[in-house]
Amino acid sequence: MEVTGEESTKELRSRERILATAVVLFARxxxxxxxxxxxxxxxxVNLAMINYFFGTKKKLLAEILDTFFSEYLTIARVELTGDGxxxxxxxxxxxRTIYFFAARRDYLVVALTDLNHNDPxxxxxxxxxxxxxxxxxxxxxxxxxxxxxxxxxxxxxxTSMMASRFLFSPVVEKISAGEADLPDFETYAQTVVAVxxxxxxxxxxxxxxxx
Amino acid sequence: MEVTGEESTKELRSRERILATAVVLFARxxxxxxxxxxxxxxxxVNLAMINYFFGTKKKLLAEILDTFFSEYLTIARVELTGDGxxxxxxxxxxxRTIYFFAARRDYLVVALTDLNHNDPxxxxxxxxxxxxxxxxxxxxxxxxxxxxxxxxxxxxxxTSMMASRFLFSPVVEKISAGEADLPDFETYAQTVVAVxxxxxxxxxxxxxxxx
DNA sequence: TCCACAATTAAACGTTTGTTTAACTCTAGA
DNA sequence: TCTAGAGTTAAACAAACGTTTAATTGTGGA
Numbered sequence: 001m002e003v004t005g006e007e008s009t010k011e012l013r014s015r016e017r018i019l020a021t022a023v024v025l026f027a028r029x030x031x032x033x034x035x036x037x038x039x040x041x042x043x044x045v046n047l048a049m050i051n052y053f054f055g056t057k058k059k060l061l062a063e064i065l066d067t068f069f070s071e072y073l074t075i076a077r078v079e080l081t082g083d084g085x086x087x088x089x090x091x092x093x094x095x096r097t098i099y100f101f102a103a104r105r106d107y108l109v110v111a112l113t114d115l116n117h118n119d120p121x122x123x124x125x126x127x128x129x130x131x132x133x134x135x136x137x138x139x140x141x142x143x144x145x146x147x148x149x150x151x152x153x154x155x156x157x158x159t160s161m162m163a164s165r166f167l168f169s170p171v172v173e174k175i176s177a178g179e180a181d182l183p184d185f186e187t188y189a190q191t192v193v194a195v196x197x198x199x200x201x202x203x204x205x206x207x208x209x210x211x
Numbered sequence: 212m213e214v215t216g217e218e219s220t221k222e223l224r225s226r227e228r229i230l231a232t233a234v235v236l237f238a239r240x241x242x243x244x245x246x247x248x249x250x251x252x253x254x255x256v257n258l259a260m261i262n263y264f265f266g267t268k269k270k271l272l273a274e275i276l277d278t279f280f281s282e283y284l285t286i287a288r289v290e291l292t293g294d295g296x297x298x299x300x301x302x303x304x305x306x307r308t309i310y311f312f313a314a315r316r317d318y319l320v321v322a323l324t325d326l327n328h329n330d331p332x333x334x335x336x337x338x339x340x341x342x343x344x345x346x347x348x349x350x351x352x353x354x355x356x357x358x359x360x361x362x363x364x365x366x367x368x369x370t371s372m373m374a375s376r377f378l379f380s381p382v383v384e385k386i387s388a389g390e391a392d393l394p395d396f397e398t399y400a401q402t403v404v405a406v407x408x409x410x411x412x413x414x415x416x417x418x419x420x421x422x
Numbered sequence: 423t424c425c426a427c428a429a430t431t432a433a434a435c436g437t438t439t440g441t442t443t444a445a446c447t448c449t450a451g452a
Numbered sequence: 453t454c455t456a457g458a459g460t461t462a463a464a465c466a467a468a469c470g471t472t473t474a475a476t477t478g479t480g481g482a
Binding site: 202 | 239324329334335337345356359363367375381386392410
């Protein structure tokens, strides 16, 4: 068939339907707790189609992770590199990343939870992406900021801060239905920017001056 | 046998050996990827002993999580409540928590990754602990700090910051063997305190004044 | 000594797992 | 019109899963 046309033939749709369904299920119930039959049923394809298109379940996961990490890394490269003001660059990076996390929340959850265990294979894969991320932060942020925090501490720290809203959201929403809910992403992005750059207390430089 | 003595009889040892081994394996390879037979072999007990002592695999996990969350909550109650200076209380809380995370790293990893999926049962369990944590922060931190950040945002944010060092450590260590490694916990605790209270840039109140 | 009972064991239970096979349908290109 | 090949299907594979059963061992208290 050769797929010379660009979209919507039935075969292409199956592949993408599997992919889209897999992200949702993996995020909701985890990679291991999601069976091939369950995924096939949810994506409305035959069981064998998953192995036909992706080979193995692990390779299906790998494709999801590649999508997420490459896009995340692109944002970091675009927003963090350059000669502009470091604070402005950080502000833009954090803001764009949070919007990215919001748009691809399921990808984020899969990447940070399913990936968080340490098969030697998976560990090497994670290190590959982490290395590039740390490198960008090291060469474009740490020096320009003139801080003592090392890039290997700062990178996970900032990533955790930006992601926490999305990783904890199911719990937080469950805590109190109706009451004051989570802020929109615009507000949340500003919060993370503010805390990361200036700390929780907004107006002060806060060397112990409370109550 | 009644277990009137306080320790070291063979039966007690089996139960605790299972528990200790489970935490390590669950943290390293995940709850689902760890089979009962594998756990039994690693703990050097018969397969049936796990169900004999804990009933089901899920209840074994629940015991691990209870241990972790109750201790974490105790620290929050002890260090965050009271009338002293908010900054000093936060500083002590962050410091003690990070030492706690370091001592119980495997527990932390199990609690934050294996628990991060959303079976309705698990979600309710997480909400139970999260609710108490948010309440403590709300009543003892947010008001005293006089900040606009809501407790439902601040609590996950701070927890993420404190935990990031431990969740990402396998990746970060893999990134470059030999080179400048992660800081000790004393230093890391100070870093989190500093960033959370004053932002990444130490000496300035940093309203755009770089390069 | 003997009894009651906790601990331990080997074996089997029925499901479910990810993957593979071989046959079949459909369609684009010669 | 015919054919090569991609898409799709039902069925089966061995392996691993969590759990249960029934029998055995070992020990403290009567």
